[in-house]
Amino acid sequence: MERAEVTFKPMEEYFLISENIIRKRKYKDDRGKWRNRLSPSAVLIGGYLTNYSKKTEDGGQTVCVRKYESLGKTLGVSHGTVANALAQLKQEEILSVPKRSSYLTNFSEVQYKYFLRGEPFFFTDAFTIKWKDPAGERRSEVRPLTVIEGLVLCYFYTKCGNKKKTNAFDCSYADIAYYLGISPRSAWSAVRTLLHADLIFCRAGEKGVNGRIKSTYRLNDGLLCRRKRELRRVLKNAVADPIEQAADARIDRERFYSERRFRAESAAERKKEKFSAAHPEYNNVERECDTLAREEAKAEALGLPGLPQLQERLAKKQREKRAFLRRFGMTEEDFLPHYSCPKCRDTGALPDGRACDCYFRRE
Ligand SMILES: [Zn+2]
Secondary structure (H helix, E strand, O other), rough: OOOOOOOOOOOOOEEEEEEHHHHHHHOOOOOOEEEOOOOHHHHHHHHHHHOOOOEEEOEOOOOOOHHHHHHHHHHOOHHHHHHHHHHHHHOOEEEEEEOEEEEEEOOOOOHHOOOEOOOOHHOEEEEEEEOOOOOOOEEEEEEEOHHHHHHHHHHHHHHHHHOOOOOEEEEEEHHHHHHHOOOOOHHHHHHHHHOOOEEEEHHHHOOOOOOOOEEEEEHHHEEEEEEEHHHHHHHHOOOEEEEEEEEHHHHHHHHHHHHHHHHHHHHHHHHHHHHHHEEEEEEEEHHHHHHHHHHHHHHHHOOOHHHHHHHHHHHHHHHHHEEEEEOOOOOHHHOOOOOOOOOOOOOOEEEOOOOOOHHHOOO
């Protein structure tokens, strides 16, 4: 595919589509039938924009600056589709447009916990799709994926890459259809295209047949990595729109830190959950500590009587908690997040307010 004429800078990295946007699509009408509020393109565009317009640490929000043209090119959709999708997103109050080409979304980072992960090239690159027609004749075509096919690829990209890192995921057409709010028929057709394009595969023994509805799908990691490398090479020479670029730089930085923090904090959370599951008594001790700490803070703030007694009880409980952990060779520190940068605790800001230099030292 000819790529020399790239005159915009599409996102080089992946983007996340919040599950909230996907869920927002579906609603039951008066007759109990599932309907969609948002078209697949609106889900894609809305999801993409939330990556750039999000709440920041200091309580503000970054504004995504994108012209219709570059938005369309980045995601491989037409000008009309962009306009249509933006109108739907405004209607559903997912998005507001404070001024021309500037978008504010209503999703905070907290709501980002569950998401689909996608790469812009899923929607812009041309893929070779090969299949045999009913007469057994070999056929092939080279074309970009449709928005639905791209979203189904995002689904596999996210699900196959998850948790156990087996690069495999079991699902049925109905699962995909339900998740993305598309018809099972569209899900079936999209899966077939992805299989024919070699983007995913399904081993002979792992196909869902006769009573086994779910199939095991695997992602063709090699092909996707190769495509991504090629794209990076081309993008080096791409010319960026200076206004869009400046707006993105700050957001890239924020995203970098919020992901690092999320990684460190969720690892710590998982560790604690694992310990609590193995030693349920620990939950009680911890809960009592929390309750006492709250009461103590309240008593102190309001000048209530009985503060010294509360402080004593809290200290005793905390000693009990530490002793409990010690029995298993643990300390409370073990449940604290291990930040990649201890200086700024993965916030990017030093205690005195200056910017930390770890962003420039990242790999
Ligand atoms: Zn730092």
